[in-house]
Amino acid sequence: MPRNRLADEASPYLLQHADNPVDWYPWGEEALARARREDRPILLSIGYSACHWCHVMAHESFEDEATARLMNTHFVNVKVDREERPDLDRVYQIAHQILARRPGGWPLTVFLDPQDLAPIFAGTYFPPEPRHGMPSFREVLEAVARFWREHRDEARRQGAELGRILAGVRPRPGALPDPAAAFAAAVAELAAQHDARHGGFGGAPKFPQPTLLVLLARAEKPRGRAMLAAALAAMARGGLRDHLGGGFFRYCVDADWTVPHFEKMLYDNALLLPIYAEAAARDGEAEAAEVAEATAAWALTTMQSPEGPFWSSLDADSAGGEGAFYLWTRDEARSVVGEADWPLVSAHFGLEGPPNFEGRWHLTARTPLAQTAARLGIDPAAAAAALARARARLLAARAARPAPGRDEKWLAAWNGLMIGGVARAGRLLGREDWIDAALRAAAGTRAALWRDGTLHASGRSGRLGAPGFLDDYAFLGLGLVELVQARFDAGLLAWARTLAETMRTRFADPAGGFHLTAEEHDRLPLRLKPTADEAVPSGNGAAARLLAALGLILGEGALLDAARRTVAAAAGDIERAPSAHATLLLALDEIEHPPATVVVRAADAGPWREVLRRHPDPRRLELVLPAADAGLPPPLAAYRARGDAAWVCRGTACSAPLASPEALAASLASPASSA
Known part of the structure; x- marks a missing residue:
């Protein structure tokens, strides 16, 4: 049986559809040009390799000859891996939400006007036969084809109206809110959503929502800490966690954390690992330490490639079905x-x-x-x-x-999250082997995905995906900032600085904040400026935190000003829904109330590291520098003393050199140490 055009792609998800009788195209000019030339709607199908319902729809519809004939007769069919193309996925998820008046998901099925790529109709999974109030996929195909054929002008008026609605999807700027008031409002919002019986937030399905857990940890409020502890315990003990092999599944289908959706995503584990490590370091919780240990072991043994970068996901399905x-x-x-x-x-x-x-x-x-x-x-x-x-x-x-199948592509953004997660957990818990793994991942990611000053969003088998998006630069830059705190490397700090500057050049909006896409990316009906957190932190929140951290480490006011402008560009959204903008809220706090920075210059870092571990502060920046100046940027090389020393800096003021680990311990134990 001949294979379709997807046989030449690198994405494991696209390759899963290479034997379909559907005349699939990957997203690109060949497909778009044919659709324009023949004036045929585009059937855009978006999914990912670990997605259970994507597999179901593929088996039921895309492998069916009769369904494929309908698709091939009436549409130009385009298959997209949402992990490679977050720009396409996010824009058309928003369009689906507007058209269908309900949240989207995967597989995402969208029919597009070939001329301007405006959506005509959108849905998610469609069954092969009508059931549960849903039409069959074949009925949808015939209805859309008929609507396009007989009501072309109406379809285009609808597309134009949707375009006007999409044009209004933009952040609301404003004056920076007071961080304390915003944190209090966010905790109050979460208290209203808190499941006091089962832990976590909301009902079924139950998601881990790590950005909310970080917010609760930083809020330093007893009510928030209690909600955080309840969520961590519920996720650790329930079905969200793999109690044998380690790692967390994507979500649970029920409210009491029993039955998961069995896919394992790199990003969930990258974000949850340091949260549990922080709980173990801060509170001495044995259960949290065990969870961190098992999660890191899973990541390093199952998901880290021999080349260094981490792979993307494990499938929900295997022989015998889901789970x-x-x-x-x-x-x-x-x-x-x-x-x-x-x-x-x-x-x-x-x-x-x-x-x-x-x-x-x-x-x-x-x-x-x-x-x-x-x-x-x-x-x-x-x-x-x-x-x-x-x-x-x-x-x-x-x-x-x-x-289960493993998606063995490398994603720059998700590697940034896992590099940062493993490095932070290793620093907090004194695991040098985890820090070694993070260093290997950073080196491998640079070798695989960084070319001539451009970070690529994905790579597999020596092939590179699209130029990187905002999340790729921001997440990887933040991961490198965590890594240089775990084990200082001047080259990695310089790369983080380069990523931040490239991000500012390619993605900045003159009105403030950052677009998801750069000028070299495809022109879509909406150019997004993501401010709200989703399953991962928002791109603008991560960008602001990266700029703030580098500004503090390197003493560069311009970077701090850029971070402040990024938050201000979405200040209205933060005030309206603070918990939905947790990452931007963290950035706001770090800008308005800069964390303490500890700088150590020592020939033997071990005793100093031990002091830092015994006095954990999740907000604190830590740099343990070599005794020699070689390769240090000037602001860090300026920290000099006779012999080993440490400095505790708050804002622009630094302590006198502290000549011993004991003196550092005394300083960190003082009430002002985290001010």
């Missing part, structure tokens, strides 16, 4: 664990109760091991040993199953 890799029957688990350890293991992982997923069990651990051991009259140390044995046996048995 099959992770599910157990009671008899299967019992035979693997063995009779001696079975009572403890079955109680701990919920195997005593009814099955929680289609007649099988997805492992959860709602009750801490110590409580389970006490109820069964088992010594805590013996219980821990038994659970470790059982996990090893279950994991080995699971490894023999057909594994």
Whole structure:
């Protein structure tokens, strides 16, 4: 059977559709020119390789000969990997929300006017036959084709009206709000959404929402800390986490964190890892430390490529269907664990109760091991040993199953998140091996995706994707800032500075803030300036935090001013919905109340690092510099003393040199240390 044009693509998601009978094109001028030339609507289908319902629609419709004939007769069909092209995905998700008056998702199905790419009709998943109030996909194809054929002018009037609506989708500027008042308002918003029974926010489906958790940690309010602790415990113990192999799934389909959607995304784990590490460092929580350890182990063993960068995702599906890799029957688990350890293991992982997923069990651990051991009259140390044995046996048995597919492309933005997450967690918990892994990822990302002053959004098999978007520059730059705090490298700091300056050159809006796209990207019906957080931090929030951090580290007022203008460009949005703009709110706080910066110059960094770990402050910037000046930028080379020393700086004022780790400890322990 001949393969379609997607056979020449690098994206694993596009390659999954290379054998479809659909005459697919990748997004590009060839497809757009044909649509214009033949005046045929574009059928734009957007998804990603780990997406369960994308696979379902592919099997039901795109592999069906009759459906493919309809698609090929009436449309120019374009398949897009949303991870490679966030610009297309975000614009048409917004269009879908306006047209359908409900949130979108994946697969996203949009029909476009070939002349101006305005949407004619949009939906998500469509079944092969009518059900649950949804038309069949074939009915949709025939209806859109008929509408285009018989009501072309009406379709274009609708497109023009939608264009006017999209033109109004822009941030609201204003004066910078008071950070304390904005934090208080954000915590109040989250309190209204808080699920006091199950932890987390809202009902089903339940998402981890890491940007909100960071906001609660920074707000320093007892109410916020209680909500944070409840969410962290619920996610650690419930079905969102893989209790055998480590790492978090994308979300849970229920309100009580039992049954996940089984895909694992790099970005969720990159963002959650440092949150748990911070909880472990700040509060000495053993459970948080164990979760951080397991998440980092999963990332470094399963998701880091030999070349250094991290791969993108693990599929929700494998042989046997959605989640099959992770599910157990009671008899299967019992035979693997063995009779001696079975009572403890079955109680701990919920195997005593009814099955929680289609007649099988997805492992959860709602009750801490110590409580389970006490109820069964088992010594805590013996219980821990038994659970470790059982996990090893279950994991080995699971490894023999057909594994979910892994999307082995590299994304600059998501690598930036994981570099920063692993580096921060390693610094907080004293894990030099994690910092080593972050360094390898940074070096590999530079080698793979940085070409002639341009960062590319994606890469695989030696092929580069589109020029990078705002998120690529901002997330990678922030990741490098975290990495140089974990282990100083002048070259990486210089690269972070270059990324920030390139970002300012290519994406800045003269009116303030940053566009998602640069001039070299495709012209779409809307040029976005993303300010609200979604599954990942907003591009403008990350950009503002990057500029603020570099401005403080390098003593450059121009960078701090640029950060302030970025926040001001969305100040109205922050005041209207502060919790939806958590990353910009963090940037606002860092600009208006600059964090303390600790600079150490020492031949032996170990004792100084230990002091910093014993006195954690999540807002603090930390730079442990080599004793020699070689390669240091001038502002950092200016920190000099006779022998090893540290300086604690607040705003533009720095302490006198502190000549010993003990003196640094005393300074950090003082009430003003985090002012």
